[in-house]
Amino acid sequence: MSSSNSADNISKWEERVCINSGRKFFKPKVSGSITPAVGMFFKSFDEAFAFYQRYALAAGFSARKNTSWKNGDGLVKIRYIVCSKEGFHVSKEIDSGSVENSKKIVRRNRGSKRVGCNAHVKLILENNNMYKIYYFEEEHNHIFVEDEDIHFLPAARSIDYVKESFISGLSAINIGPVKAFNIMKTMYGGFGEVGASKVDCKNYRRDLNLYIGEYDAEMVVRRLIRKKECCPGFTCDYVIGEDRRLKGLFWADEQSKKNYTVFGDIFGFDATYKSNKYDLVFVPFTGIDNHYRNVTFGGALLGSETADSYRWLLRCFVNAFGSEPKVVVTDQDAAMKRAIKDVLSRSRHRLCMWHIWEKLKTKVGPVLSANTDFNTRMTHVVWNDTISPEDFETEWHSIMSTFGLENHEWLKDMYDLRFDWIPAYYHGEDLAGLMRTTSRCESENYFFGQICNPRCTLVEFFTHFETAMDIQRHEHRRNDHDTRYIESKPWSDFVLEKQASEIYTKNNF
Structure with missing residues (x-):
């Protein structure tokens, strides 16, 4: 030796x-x-x-x-x-797959x-x-x-329960396994101290998704049904197609229902955001709280954007919340319009002003859309909350005459729809001025997009959704706290101002 x-x-x-x-x-x-x-x-x-x-x-x-x-x-x-x-x-050796060349191919030597x-x-x-x-x-x-x-030896690497929980927890806020590994490296004090590699972390997520596999939708539905059994205030409903695939899923918890009771006079919903690998469309119902911030009343996943799908969804909403809103804001989707007319018969349907305004620029052409006088007058008549319907119609016809647009087909159609999007016709609807566009829904989609991605499974999506709700509700509580304990700096000595500061929330004041 x-x-x-x-x-x-x-x-x-x-x-x-x-x-x-x-x-x-x-x-x-x-x-x-x-x-x-x-x-x-x-x-x-x-x-x-x-x-x-x-x-x-x-x-x-x-x-x-x-x-x-x-x-x-x-x-x-x-x-x-x-x-x-x-x-x-x-x-x-592997088969080349060619009849002419029957030789076996030897794989490249990788050591x-x-x-x-x-x-x-x-x-x-x-x-x-x-x-x-x-x-x-x-x-x-x-x-x-x-x-x-x-630590480079396979036997020295393992994903134990703590690491599994850490990776899963970070995935709830859309942080992938590689970033999770880098965070663990910092926390543990070095690569060698983690006890696992990037590949191990990626494989864990891969194996977890494979385990979910074809039972993804079934696992989510069972999860929501169990939650409904445990929490009487929780509501969920779903519909399965003839091919046994999930066509629609709706859910709302007790806190969402409380929020709707207080802030549910008006809401908007938009179905343009695909948040999972099955291309199911995510449809959040978005309102505005007393701090003028978004509040989510419920959510849904739809397999198709047809009138029948929206009818089913809106019936689920009414059954869950027990009442219809005063005003519903959507874009100019024809299927949504038919469904709202059939199901929300007591609600006023309002079209998104922003979408119509953006179309105006292309419909009238580049020359007129760049005309300062035209834009100023149209802005005053379209976006003005104070003018009467009569004043709107007088000014609208004057603009059409001044710029030679009396026979413009698209503008004539928009004028015929004026009761559905012009603020002058909503004076009789309390709080209708809070939401005039679906931009609230789009900002809600962006908010969910921060912690979600179109490649996630349904199980992951619901984890992301619950995380988003925790963030939103925490923000609401923080705003409540600020309103109670932070006094706004006075602008003047008027008694009216002091009373307003005590009545309105801090953000609105």
Whole structure:
């Protein structure tokens, strides 16, 4: 026996050189308490393997399970545990797929960790159902991994429950496994301290999504039904197509219903945001709270944007909340319009002014859309909350006459729809001025987009949604807190101002 010449490895192994062949062999120098020995007993093979793995990591190599031998009754009697470098890599041939060229293609040589190492341990199942070591080969034909590099060995890497929870928790706010690994690296103090690699983190998420697989929608529906059973105030409904695929899903919790009771005079909904890998459309119902911030009354996923889908959805909404809103704001979607007319018969349907205004620029042409006088007069008549319907109609006709637009087909259609989008015709609807466009819905979509992505499963989506609701409701509580305990700086000595500061929320004041 002779020690390794390397000063760094002097305590790592003992080296032996074969006189006949000149080949070198290495025996680990490991504490006797964790070194296998002939005659040791283990309650199970898994226990024996775990013991050998601890020994292997202390020595600086990885182990794996290998051959087993069964007796005539099919009972496993002998088991082998070998060094991961046992055997040799064999290049696999693959079929070229061509009839003309029937040659086999050998895969490109990517290198191999196998070097034919013979280090191993043999275990036999005794009559007392315990495994006994009856042979132990200590020597390896390769050097061992340095202590600072042990974390590169597969056996030293694992995704335990803590890491799984951490990765899943970060995924709730749309942080992927690679970023989660980088965060863990910072938290633990280095790559080697994490106990896992980026690939391990990615594989965990991949395996989790594979596990969800085709049962994704079923898992979500069951989750919502269980929540409904546990929480009487929670509502959910769903519809399945003839192909057994999810066509629609609606849900609203107790807090959403309370918010609707207080802030539900007017809401908007928009169905343009696809938030999952199945292309189901996410439809949040968005209102405005007393701090002039978005508040979500409920949500839905739809497989199609047809009038029948919207009718089903709006019926679910009315059944859940028990009443119709005074005003509903949407874009110019024809299917939505028919569904609202059929289901929300007591609600006033309002079209999004912003969408119509944006179309105006293209419909009248670049020259007129750049005309300052035209834009000023149109802005005053369209966006003005104070003028009467009569004044609107007088000014509208004057503008059409001044700029030669009396026969413009699109503008004539918009004039015929004036009761559905011009503020002058909504004076009789309380709070109708709060929401004139679907920009609230679009900002809500952006908000959800911050913590969601179109590649997520439905299970992930609902985790993201609940996270978004926690954020939104926390913001509402913070605004309530600021209103109660932070006094606005007075602008004047007027009593009216002081009274207004005590009545209105801080943001509105």
